[in-house]
Amino acid sequence: MRRDVFAAIADPTRRQVLDLLSRRERAAGELGRAFPHISQPGMSRHLRVLREAGLVRVRQDRRHRFYSLRSERLGEVDAWISKYRGFWETELDSLEAYLDARKRPGAGPGA
Amino acid sequence: MRRDVFAAIADPTRRQVLDLLSRRERAAGELGRAFPHISQPGMSRHLRVLREAGLVRVRQDRRHRFYSLRSERLGEVDAWISKYRGFWETELDSLEAYLDARKRPGAGPGA
DNA sequence: ACAATATATACCAAGTGTGTTATGTAATCG
DNA sequence: CGATTACATAACACACTTGGTATATATTGT
Structure with a gap:
């Protein structure tokens, strides 16, 4: 699915996620724990929006999925x-x- | 109402409106006519969102309401x-x- | 005062976004 | 293989957005 970048960064949580990823890559769970008021599936959906907007990439490493910034867009x-x-x-x-x-x-x- | 700037610019139509206003101020009706696929009340509401986000100001001149860019935000x-x-x-x-x-x-x- | 113009608001329907809980799937450990 | 970990997806509720039609409000012209 092709998503609009402007819509993707309209959400404050997603902007904060990108801010975290701008320092270094992080596992999905690590990101989730950084936002205690959001459930695990909730964070997973935010990450999906960012993925579909082309703003992050994912890398599988053992049991973890590491998200990193993909800033081109x-x-x-x-x-x-x-x-x-x-x-x-x-x-x-x-x-x-x-x-x-x-x-x-x-x-x-x-x- | 206090609106988020990021949410305000998430809409393509509103970004185009800002683009038009970056050249010069325009009356609400003039902006409406620039987007024939949107009804007059539809445009009026877009302008309201931009107003509430602090992205435009309005000036009344006779029967017209002139919108202009307010770029600080x-x-x-x-x-x-x-x-x-x-x-x-x-x-x-x-x-x-x-x-x-x-x-x-x-x-x-x-x- | 009345009609016309210019714009905003009320109201309603449809679509989309966000959050939840429950469940599925993939990888690893014992 | 069965249990555990890590994450994604499904299904659902609810609020918000967007767009339309109808109507209200304000200003000006006659």
């Missing part, structure tokens, strides 16, 4: 957000809004 | 994704996985 998110980078740093959006407002007298913040 | 997304930037460029994650695999003889790609 995060590039899609980065590419999208890149278009906005600089906006919140330079407050360019606020400036633009201000200028737009001034084009319509009486609507924006009057000088 | 996109910084949250950028901050998160920044931790991964460089991973997919340098293939650092793949290298790491390879090394991890070699630590466990017989499990990874044999030399």
Whole structure:
């Protein structure tokens, strides 16, 4: 199943899982224990979503399934957000809004 | 209502709306007409989600409600994704996985 | 005041996501 | 082989999302 990366990272738990995996690979059970409020099958399903989005890979080692980060597809998110980078740093959006407002007298913040 | 930015941008239509707003502000109706497959109330609700996530602001001008980008909160997304930037460029994650695999003889790609 | 325009909300149906418990499956140990 | 460990899947409940139609609200034009 082909899943949308944006949807996959919409869940806070899954983002935290990726954060853990960015340091090193971890077994499914180890990840589960890192989130005590979620059941084992619950974590297994989160891992499935991440797998189907192509954000992690799995490696079987003896009895364990080790998940590791596969970051390529995060590039899609980065590419999208890149278009906005600089906006919140330079407050360019606020400036633009201000200028737009001034084009319509009486609507924006009057000088 | 306080909404999660990641959830707000999980929807493709809403991302496209933000893309349109990144160029210039637009009236709600104008945005609606840009997505003919979505009804007027449908677009209105998408705009509400973006509003509640703090991703847009609204300005009333005569009969129109002009939406404009408010990019600050996109910084949250950028901050998160920044931790991964460089991973997919340098293939650092793949290298790491390879090394991890070699630590466990017989499990990874044999030399 | 009344009609028209522009947008939002109410309401309902259908789909999807998340979480649970119970169960299945694969690998390892004795 | 039977038990145990590690993980995935099945089946189900429930909340949330999305999209539609109908309606409300606000502003402007006549």
